[in-house]
Amino acid sequence: xxxxxxxxxxxxxxxxxxxxxxxxxxxxxxxxxxxxxxxxxxxxxxxxxxxxxxxxxxxxxxxxxxxxxxxxxxxxxxxxxxxxxxxxxxxxxxxxxxxxxxxxxxxxxxxxxxxxxxxxxxxxxxxxxxxxxxxxxxxxxxxxxxxxxxxxxxxxxxxxxxxxxxxxxxxxxxxxxxxxxxxxxxxxxxxxxxxxxxxxxxxxxxxxxxxxxxxxxxxxxxxxxxxxxxxxxxxxxxxxxxxxxxxxxxxxxxxxxxxxxxxxxxxxxxxxxxxxxxxxxxxxxxxxxxxxxxxxxxxxxxxxxxxxxxxxxxxxxxxxxxxxxxxxxxxxxxxxxxxxxxxxxxxxxxxxxxxxxxxxxxxxxxxxxxxxxxxxxxxxxxxxxxxxxxxxxxxxxxxxxxxxxxxxxxxxxxxxxxxxxxxxxxxxxxxxxxxxxxxxxxxxxxxxxxxxxxxxxxxxxxxxxxxxxxxxxxxxxxxxxxxxxxxxxxxxxxxxxxxxxxxxxxxxxxxxxxxxxxxxxxxxxxxxxxxxxxxxxxxxxxxxxxxxxxxxxxxxxxxxxxxxxxxxxxxxxxxxxxxxxxxxxxxxxxxxxxxxxxxxxxxxxxxxxxxxxxxxxxxxxxxxxxxxxxxxxxxxxxxxxxxxxxxxxxxxxxxxxxxxxxxxxxxxxxxxxxxxxxxxxxxxxxxxxxxxxxxxxxxxxxxxxxxxxxxxxxxxxxxxxxxxxxxxxxxxxxxxxxxxxxxxxxxxxxxxxxxxxxxxxxxxxxxxxxxxxxxxxxxxxxxxxxxxxxxxxxxxxxxxxxxxxxxxxxxxxxxxxxxxxxxxxxxxxxxxxxxxxxxxxxxxxxxxxxx
Amino acid sequence: xxxxxxxxxxxxxxxxxxxxxxxxxxxxxxxxxxxxxxxxxxxxxxxxxxxxxxxxxxxxxxxxxxxxxxxxxxxxxxxxxx
Numbered sequence: 010x011x012x013x014x015x016x017x018x019x020x021x022x023x024x025x026x027x028x029x030x031x032x033x034x035x036x037x038x039x040x041x042x043x044x045x046x047x048x049x050x051x052x053x054x055x056x057x058x059x060x061x062x063x064x065x066x067x068x069x070x071x072x073x074x075x076x077x078x079x080x081x082x083x084x085x086x087x088x089x090x091x092x093x094x095x096x097x098x099x100x101x102x103x104x105x106x107x108x109x110x111x112x113x114x115x116x117x118x119x120x121x122x123x124x125x126x127x128x129x130x131x132x133x134x135x136x137x138x139x140x141x142x143x144x145x146x147x148x149x150x151x152x153x154x155x156x157x158x159x160x161x162x163x164x165x166x167x168x169x170x171x172x173x174x175x176x177x178x179x180x181x182x183x184x185x186x187x188x189x190x191x192x193x194x195x196x197x198x199x200x201x202x203x204x205x206x207x208x209x210x211x212x213x214x215x216x217x218x219x220x221x222x223x224x225x226x227x228x229x230x231x232x233x234x235x236x237x238x239x240x241x242x243x244x245x246x247x248x249x250x251x252x253x254x255x256x257x258x259x260x261x262x263x264x265x266x267x268x269x270x271x272x273x274x275x276x277x278x279x280x281x282x283x284x285x286x287x288x289x290x291x292x293x294x295x296x297x298x299x300x301x302x303x304x305x306x307x308x309x310x311x312x313x314x315x316x317x318x319x320x321x322x323x324x325x326x327x328x329x330x331x332x333x334x335x336x337x338x339x340x341x342x343x344x345x346x347x348x349x350x351x352x353x354x355x356x357x358x359x360x361x362x363x364x365x366x367x368x369x370x371x372x373x374x375x376x377x378x379x380x381x382x383x384x385x386x387x388x389x390x391x392x393x394x395x396x397x398x399x400x401x402x403x404x405x406x407x408x409x410x411x412x413x414x415x416x417x418x419x420x421x422x423x424x425x426x427x428x429x430x431x432x433x434x435x436x437x438x439x440x441x442x443x444x445x446x447x448x449x450x451x452x453x454x455x456x457x458x459x460x461x462x463x464x465x466x467x468x469x470x471x472x473x474x475x476x477x478x479x480x481x482x483x484x485x486x487x488x489x490x491x492x493x494x495x496x497x498x499x500x501x502x503x504x505x506x507x508x509x510x511x512x513x514x515x516x517x518x519x520x521x522x523x524x525x526x527x528x529x530x531x532x533x534x535x536x537x538x539x540x541x542x543x544x545x546x547x548x549x550x551x552x553x554x555x556x557x558x559x560x561x562x563x564x565x566x567x568x569x570x571x572x573x574x575x576x577x578x579x580x581x582x583x584x585x586x587x588x589x590x591x592x593x594x595x596x597x598x599x600x601x602x603x604x605x606x607x608x609x610x611x612x613x614x615x616x617x618x619x620x621x622x623x624x625x626x627x628x629x630x631x632x633x634x635x636x637x638x639x640x641x642x643x644x645x646x647x648x649x650x651x652x653x654x655x656x657x658x659x660x661x662x663x664x665x666x667x668x669x670x671x672x673x674x675x676x677x678x679x680x681x682x683x684x685x686x687x688x689x690x691x692x693x694x695x696x697x698x699x700x701x702x703x704x705x706x707x708x709x710x711x712x713x714x715x716x717x718x719x720x721x722x723x724x725x726x727x728x729x730x731x732x733x734x735x736x737x738x739x740x741x742x743x744x745x746x747x748x749x750x751x752x753x754x755x756x757x758x759x760x761x762x763x764x765x766x767x768x769x770x771x772x773x774x775x776x777x778x779x780x781x782x783x784x785x786x787x788x789x790x791x792x793x794x795x796x797x798x799x800x801x802x803x804x805x806x807x808x809x810x811x812x813x814x815x816x817x818x819x820x821x822x823x824x825x826x827x828x829x830x831x832x833x834x835x836x837x838x839x840x841x842x843x844x845x846x847x848x849x850x851x852x853x854x855x856x857x858x859x860x
Numbered sequence: 861x862x863x864x865x866x867x868x869x870x871x872x873x874x875x876x877x878x879x880x881x882x883x884x885x886x887x888x889x890x891x892x893x894x895x896x897x898x899x900x901x902x903x904x905x906x907x908x909x910x911x912x913x914x915x916x917x918x919x920x921x922x923x924x925x926x927x928x929x930x931x932x933x934x935x936x937x938x939x940x941x942x
Contacts, residue, residue, distance in 0.1 A: 010861065010934065010935045015861070015863070018863050018932050019863050019901060019903075021930070021932075022863050022864065022865035022901050022929075022930045022932065023865060023891045023892070023899065023901060025865055025929050025930045026865035026866060026867055026891070026892075026899040026900070026901070026929040026930065027891065027892045027894070027899045029867055029927070029929045030867045030892070030894035030897040030898075030899050031894045072932075074934060077934075079932060079933065079934035080930065080931060080932040080933065080934065081930070081931055082929065082930045082931075083927075083928065083929050083930070092929060093867065093927040093928070093929065094927065094928045094929070095926075095927065095928060096911055096914050096915055096926055096928055098928040098931060099864070099907050099910055099911040099914070099928065099931055100907070100911070102907060102931070102933045102936075102939065103907050103908075103933075103939065106939040106940040107940065108940050110940070234925070235927070237925070238869065238924075238925040238927060241869065241924050241925060242869065242925075245869075245871075245872065245896065245924075265924070
């Protein structure tokens with residue numbers, strides 16, 4: 010860099026950070042698409058984007074010079090982060106330019122080489138695509154139950170939408186599920202059960218107004234640093250603001266909390282019920298809110314655990330979703346066993362601490378924000394625990410108001426936008442619609458221009474994630490395609506799923522992996538398809554606060570790497586060759602609006618393609634755009650139960666997202682301007698972020714708190730009593746420890762991107778087992794010793810540390826899952842929440858012995 | 861050389877001590893202060909080195925959060941050439 014340029018860059022750096030610190034960054038970074046840079050000067054272009062690491066969804070501005078990304082700046086115009094990023098932002102550049110990027114298709118000719126670093130040879134795109142398409146078509150024609158697509162909460166919205174459309178409408182298969190099943194399926198089922206609409210009522214701005222924060226099994230300081238920074242800033246501004254951290258081990262989040270309540274694994278269910286019992290017994294709940302807004306239910310209990318593959322089909326497995334209405338008095342009666350004394354004994358949390366927390370919810374003047382992610386969701390009763398958190402917020406009326414509300418955080422950049430909103434699950438259609446509901450199928454058929462009844466073939470949900478891999482391990486899967494994930498490291502029970510021992514299952518399945526770097530999953534692939542990464546193409550993420558944001562294409566992918574959408578459509582055009590829908594060409598009916606089959610390419614450029622897909626997808630939440638869909642939405646024929654109210658998730662035209670650097674849905678058109686909604690269901694001015702338009706259309710005014718749950722059946726969310734039931738496994742003489750796994754700041758998920766960065770890897774070079782010092786004494790081990798951790802399902806070796814990033818209670822041990830060489834998931838069990846089918850990664854019982 | 865700028869959030873009352881500790885780190889300069897927030901630049905050879913320096917701030921007493929605002933890596937010799 011020339012001296013003058015260097016001085017300029019440094020002066021820019023100082024100006025930007027000074028402005029960000031004072032909150033006036035916007036003027037300096039005004040991003041006008043591809044214009045000349047106002048930041049660094051010279052011949053550079055700037056593009057707005059979204060960080061691709063965690064679920065916070067922070068905006069960034071990418072600066073490009075000579076076709077290369079040269080700088081990233083926190084985007085001041087993205088309201089999710091207002092110009093600040095965490096230190097992972099350094100790697101946004103690095104992640105594109107790692108030495109071992111995959112740049113050419115690879116084919117494995119000998120499947121016995123799976124699980125090794127060798128065995129893959131280079132191939133042309135034509136050869137690879139023909140091979141993938143022929144295997145998919147062969148399986149599809151022979152037995153549709155033996156194929157599956159495993160997607161991701163990192164697959165951008167338009168890509169997820171087209172993939173789901175191919176699978177559901179093109180192949181008439183529901184065997185498609187995202188890795189989001191592993192991280193927030195319990196949150197989704199909780200939302201749907203309680204509110205009949207997915208995703209939180211509140212937003213990140215609540216962090217700036219809450220009086221009390223409660224983190225439930227969530228290490229926000231490491232997993233959601235930018236949001237945690239907002240939480241600590243709020244505490245600093247007002248010394249009366251309190252933070253209670255609940256968990257089974259102490260983390261960096263506990264370090265700055267006012268109080269940490271460490272509970273025995275699984276007893277969070279009882280703690281929430283204890284708070285509810287206190288509110289009800291002492292009449293400290295919000296009586297007006299209860300009267301106006303709530304209905305009470307009970308559900309199937311003693312649901313056991315999904316130990317064996319036949320659980321879902323068993324009598325209890327079939328009845329886990331069952332609920333029925335009860336009176337408030339009955340609910341009160343069910344809560345009665347959850348006294349402070351009983352709950353304290355069960356959980357190990359002191360009575361006075363439980364009482365202090367309960368009093369927080371009892372105080373009508375306190376704004377309370379609950380935050381949770383994997384501790385609650387990856388739980389053998391994950392759906393129940395989501396219910397129990399909603400129960401206490403609903404009873405106390407602490408919801409859908411600035412600074413007050415239960416807020417389910419997410420782990421991936423677009424778990425909300427793609428997995429949930431597009432609906433890439435085995436039981437879903439776009440926009441919260443379900444395959445099992447006839448009105449939902451009719452609605453989708455109308456938008457997809459399919460004959461009425463065409464989707465009836467997929468009314469039965471397909472295989473959820475664990476089922477896909479369990480079936481594969483039994484030799485019942487012939488074709489598996491994955492994208493944007495690393496299942497060979499992130500799935501639980503890898504001893505079984507990687508065919509360790511019998512060399513079956515994955516060895517006999519034809520596996521296709523779209524990837525950007527070599528991973529454990531590519532070691533099991535028959536074909537590896539090199540994909541464009543992050544801003545090498547245009548896409549969209551939807552984050553935890555319902556904010557949809559576009560990331561623009563800033564640079565070209567390296568070598569022969571291609572946009573995933575191009576790959577999907579190339580395969581689709583081959584597989585659907587000769588197929589018809591209602592006498593029309595099947596491929597053209599579904600994808601002809603974006604793809605020219607004779608040219609073998611997109612009709613428009615990447616921007617136009619995204620716009621065209623978005624406009625079709627957006628019709629799902631804007632029924633006025635399609636006459637047939639509108640009639641079904643309004644239940645004009647009277648043949649269905651009622652209106653669909655699809656506008657509750659209303660999305661804006663594509664350009665609005667570019668112009669506004671992201672918008673939170675529902676987005677409403679008021680006098681020609683598209684306005685976001687920050688607090689759903691709360692009445693107030695739309696300009697100020699309240700849900701004025703939604704309530705005017707479907708809701709009711711004058712109810713308690715100015716709230717109207719208009720998307721919910723009868724306008725009343727359900728308080729469902731969910732009892733404490735123990736974890737799937739509990740410690741015994743043979744396996745005396747709880748093993749818990751999770752994520753740490755430096756390494757994101759399975760480390761495929763962050764571990765390519767040597768310095769970062771040096772900062773946290775290996776996964777270590779955090780053990781309580783008393784347990785070390787008992788086991789006769791000290792820091793640095795190598796131990797074997799063994800469960801009923803598998804084993805791995807790892808070094809012990811008592812000075813690690815977490816401080817487990819006696820009897821609990823923790824290790825992260827980022828390290829490929831320390832494959833902790835070999836031992837983690839795959840028992841899942843029977844309602845959400847999300848595995849419990851937090852409570853496998855293990856033995857530990859010195860090697 | 862990679863040039864980056866950050867906003868470091870300090871526990872009120874510890875700003876001066878933190879600024880001193882930061883300034884003592886090779887390649888780190890403290891430029892401004894907005895209430896309890898310090899404006900800092902890091903100059904280091906690579907993105908990796910910059911990250912290591914930034915991450916080390918958490919060890920300083922009183923540092924609550926480390927926010928990255930801007931990172932320019934056009935001269936990072938370790939990045940693969942396109």
